[in-house]
Amino acid sequence: MHHFDLKDGALHAEGVPLELIADEVGTPAYVYSTATLKRHYGLLRAAADAHRDALGEALIAFAVKANSNLSVLATLAKLGSGADTVSKGEIRRALAAGVPSDRIIFSGVGKTDVEMAFAISVGVRQINVESGAELDRLIAVAAMMDASPAIAVRVNPNVGAGGHAKITTGGKGDKFGVPVEEAMDLYARASASPHVTPVGLACHIGSQITDLKPLEAAFEVLADMTRKLRAQGHAVTRLDLGGGLGVPYSGGAEPPSPAEYVAMAARVLNGLDVEAAFEPGRLLAANAGVLLSQVIQVNERSDGRRFLVLDAAMNDLMRPALYDAFHDIQPVNPRGGAPTSYDVVGPVCETGDTFARDRALPPLEAEDLIVFTGAGAYGAVMSSEYNSRPLIPEVLVDGDQWAVIRPRPTYEEMLDREPFADWL
Ligand code: LLP
Numbered sequence: 454m455h456h457f458d459l460k461d462g463a464l465h466a467e468g469v470p471l472e473l474i475a476d477e478v479g480t481p482a483y484v485y486s487t488a489t490l491k492r493h494y495g496l497l498r499a500a501a502d503a504h505r506d507a508l509g510e511a512l513i514a515f516a517v518k519a520n521s522n523l524s525v526l527a528t529l530a531k532l533g534s535g536a537d538t539v540s541k542g543e544i545r546r547a548l549a550a551g552v553p554s555d556r557i558i559f560s561g562v563g564k565t566d567v568e569m570a571f572a573i574s575v576g577v578r579q580i581n582v583e584s585g586a587e588l589d590r591l592i593a594v595a596a597m598m599d600a601s602p603a604i605a606v607r608v609n610p611n612v613g614a615g616g617h618a619k620i621t622t623g624g625k626g627d628k629f630g631v632p633v634e635e636a637m638d639l640y641a642r643a644s645a646s647p648h649v650t651p652v653g654l655a656c657h658i659g660s661q662i663t664d665l666k667p668l669e670a671a672f673e674v675l676a677d678m679t680r681k682l683r684a685q686g687h688a689v690t691r692l693d694l695g696g697g698l699g700v701p702y703s704g705g706a707e708p709p710s711p712a713e714y715v716a717m718a719a720r721v722l723n724g725l726d727v728e729a730a731f732e733p734g735r736l737l738a739a740n741a742g743v744l745l746s747q748v749i750q751v752n753e754r755s756d757g758r759r760f761l762v763l764d765a766a767m768n769d770l771m772r773p774a775l776y777d778a779f780h781d782i783q784p785v786n787p788r789g790g791a792p793t794s795y796d797v798v799g800p801v802c803e804t805g806d807t808f809a810r811d812r813a814l815p816p817l818e819a820e821d822l823i824v825f826t827g828a829g830a831y832g833a834v835m836s837s838e839y840n841s842r843p844l845i846p847e848v849l850v851d852g853d854q855w856a857v858i859r860p861r862p863t864y865e866e867m868l869d870r871e872p873f874a875d876w877l
Contacts, residue, residue, distance in 0.1 A: 454493075455740040456486040457826065464785040464824065468853035471745055471785045475822050478846050478857055480747040481765035483833045484824075485520075485858075487528055487851035489741035493711075494532045497733060500712045504719035509728035512578070514558050516696050517543040519734030519830035520742070524849050524858035526550030529737065535578070537696070537732035541568045548575060558693065558730065560607065560655070562628055569594045572602070579603040581655045581693065583630055585639055588649070595648040604643060605655040605693050608636045610674035614667035615659025616699060617776040623658025623671060630656065633674060637681065644687050651687065653727065654678055657695025660735060663706040665717050668697065672721040679725055689727065694718055696732040700739045702827045703781040711736065735830040742829020744770050745785070748821045749800065759795050761817060766799025767806040768839035770825060770832050774805040782808070785822035787815050801840050833859075843867050 456467045464471050466484050474484055494513065501511040514535035517526065521543060526536065527550040535556030536547035547557050559572040560581040569591050572580055582588050582604050595602055609632050613624025622629045631639055636654070643651040658671045672694060679689045699708035709717075715731075722729060746765035753759050772778035782797060792813040799806045808825070817823065833847055843866075847859040 454489070455826070456488040456492075457743055457824065459787070462786065464783060466743070466850040466855070469850050469855050471743075471824065472822060474848055474850075474855060475745055475747065475785070478848060479861065480745055480822065481763075481769050481845045482745045482861075483742055483828065483845065483847045484745055485522075485525060485738075485742045485829055485847065485849050487849060489829075490525065490528050490737060491532060493737045493741065494529060494534060497711045497715065497731065497736065498533070500715035501729070501731070503712075504715060507719035507723040507725075508715070509726075511728065512556060512558075512730040514556065514730055514732050515737055516732050516734030517547055518834060520738040520832070521546050521834050522847050522849075522858055523550045524856070525738065526552065528849070535730075537734075538577075541571050544568075544572060544575065544577065554578070558732065560657070560732075564591075566590060566594050570598060573598055573600045577602070579605050579652060579691070579693075581605045581607045582639070582643070582649075583607045585631070585635065585642075588639060588643060592646050592648045601648050601650050603652045604649045605653045605691060606631060606636050606640050606643070606651065607655040607657070608633060608675060608678065610656050610658065610671040612658050612667045612671045612674070614662045614664070615697065616661030616663070617778070619776055620660040621658070622660075623656065623667075633678065637678065637685075640682055640687055641685065651689075653689050653691030653693065655693035655695065655730075657732065658697060660697050661699040662697045663699040663708040665709050665714060668694075668714070669717055669721060671695075672718055676721050676725060679727065691730065692722060692725070692727045693730040693732065696734050696736070698733060698736045700735050700827065700830075702739075702779050737830075739827045739830035742832060743824035743826050744780075744828040744832060745822065745824050748817050748819055748823065750819045751795075751817065759793065761795040761797045761814070763797065763799055763808070763823070765808075765825070765845075766801040766840070766842065767803075768801060768837045768842050769799070769845050770808070770828055771835045771837075772831060773808045775835075780808065780825040780827050782812060782814055783824050783826060784815055784817060785824060788821075790816040792816075801842075838867065841867070
């Protein structure tokens with residue numbers, strides 16, 4: 454569900470015509486809807502609150518990697534969201550956006566000593582440890598600071614899932630987490646150290662998951678381990694269930710609802726008396742954003758192929774090039790007429806810069822505006838300046854008001870970042 458709808462024949466973000474935003478900030482641009490962010494957070498919050506008996510005061514920690522714009526983070530922080538972070542930069546963003554440090558989880562497979570020390574110094578809620586080597590380094594860093602940060606052990610439950618091999622993280626061969634047997638030993642080792650305080654377990658098995666079964670299997674592994682660890686005398690008070698619930702990208706599989714997902718988690722955790730954490734990224738942000746772009750021209754070939762050449766490219770929205778991801782394309786001011794088949798491409802100089810092949814779309818002409826839907830998660834955050842295309846602006850809409858929340862850099866700003874070597 455989202456708040457990008459046709460009103461009087463023109464696509465709006467809430468109360469604001471997208472054409473107006475295109476006129477004022479230019480294209481391409483990302484446009485986010487506050488109402489959609491609020492709705493998605495609210496649905497998950499209500500579902501978690503309805504299962505307080507099984508999930509405790511569950512923390513919803515937005516996965517900052519999905520959309521790290523400060524205004525987006527601040528919108529969620531005001532609703533009470535925490536943050537799942539994977540770098541010092543993400544922790545700094547979460548703090549700057551007003552997320553209290555005791556709602557920040559620090560995850561990630563390769564945290565540096567500097568990042569761990571920073572996380573300890575600002576007092577994050579917990580650090581999710583992903584390997585024995587990392588535990589040793591964390592203990593050493595914490596000892597130097599005379600600290601004992603709360604940690605969760607990230608388990609690799611050997612259940613992989615997700616919309617694409619590149620975003621599956623819970624399989625045995627994936628780089629993430631500690632295999633179950635090793636995780637038990639690691640927990641015991643951590644318990645014996647005065648410089649870390651193990652509080653629980655974590656998992657995250659993949660992204661864009663549209664079937665509850667693998668998630669349930671992973672949560673069962675955590676529940677099982679909790680019982681075993683407690684039998685060995687260890688305290689386990691928190692279970693971090695990761696993110697991963699898929700969203701509807703039109704044309705793809707329909708995912709379960711947040712309510713069904715949380716009810717399943719509550720069933721598995723029932724009776725354990727733990728506090729749950731969820732780390733949704735895509736679920737909150739994907740359908741809260743569109744990528745607004747303009748048609749540069751339509752290239753018609755004599756063999757009948759028709760290329761819709763946009764001013765947005767793979768550097769602005771990587772997902773189709775990287776994961777063959779499907780994003781729906783909609784005209785901002787649809788002109789009617791029978792759909793035609795287009796190859797939708799950007800101006801970047803490689804064939805990978807193709808958003809869609811043989812996509813049936815209403816007739817489009819040069820200078821028409823279109824949007825890619827479902828672009829609020831893993832869109833702007835994954836963009837680059839490839840082909841020396843400056844990063845594109847981000848705009849946040851709330852009802853009838855809108856604001857540029859990351860301006861388009863000028864070419865001077867782009868060039869001025871690079872001092873010449875002094876011998877040149
Ligand atoms: N927690 C951890 C530890 C994660 O690694 C991730 C995502 C999440 C939570 C949030 O997952 P979500 O709820 O968004 O599925 N760039 C890819 C997605 C990569 C996801 C990486 N980890 C894409 O565009 O599909």
